[in-house]
Amino acid sequence: MGKPKKETPNSELVSKGKERGYLTYDEVNESLASDVVTSEAIEDFMKKFTDLGIYVMDTAREGARMAAKKAGAGKKGSGKAGSDDEGFQPSEDPVRMYLKEMGSISLLTREGEVTIAKEIEKGQNIVINAVINCPITINEIASLAEKVEAEEMPIQDLINFSEPLEEASAAKLKKETKRVLKLVGQLKKVAAKLEQASPKLKVKKITVKEKDKLLKQEAKLRGEVAELVKEIKLEPSHIEAIIGKIREFG
Secondary structure: OOOOOOOOOOHHHHHHHHHHOEEEHHHHHHHOOOOOOOHHHHHHHHHHHHHOOOEEEOOHHHHHHHHHHHHHHHHHOOOOOOHHHOOOOOOOOHHHHHHHHHHHOOOOOHHHHHHHHHHHHHHHHHHHHHHOOOHHHHHHHHHHHHHHHOOOOOHHHHEOOOOOHHHOOHHHHHHHHHHHHHHHHHHHHHHHHHHHHHHHOOOOOOOHHHHHHHHHHHHHHHHHHHHHHHHHOEOHHHHHHHHHHHHHHO
16 A cells, blocks of 8 residues: 555635634645545644644634734734744644644633633643653652742743733632642642552453453543643643653653
């Protein structure tokens, strides 16, 4: 079987993206050939839009917001042709693309917050499930929490706030700090249990029943870890940094 051909975005879609400054995932998916199924092929296809300076967003509303933000940044700059694209680097994979979207979304209203939360939930779960299996993740989160506890890092630099930071009172920041430190403490305890449970599965002399029980226990603990990481609501840049370290040591 020969190598699948590299899919190229059609000119009509590219023109539409350049005119608006963005495309939605639905629009891109509709143009994607059915035989483009591998992650490498999809990444290559999506990278073409990034290289052209076209944002790919979940909804048209998000896209319009990002395009307006980019245009505003361009007006504040030197006015050179390439200024709008300064700092706009191509994504390396779908995880990075998701993280960039997370970091660019401004939650303006409670209604908008709920809508966007539903739209990104699936992508968020993919990211979290991808990183929780690595010990580096727990260590990094614990290290960040220690910095917050030692007042070396403000809580607003660690987590995603559901309200504008300028509206967050000192009491709110203190409450969030306490909440996060408590969750991280729970996370470390569950991670320790998981660390003890995993080696037991590698024991040669183990019955099918015992193995099944251990697998269920391990799955339960991994689920608890995932839920705790979600509840912490890490700022996307920290998740991205963790992914970078996982790749570095992997």
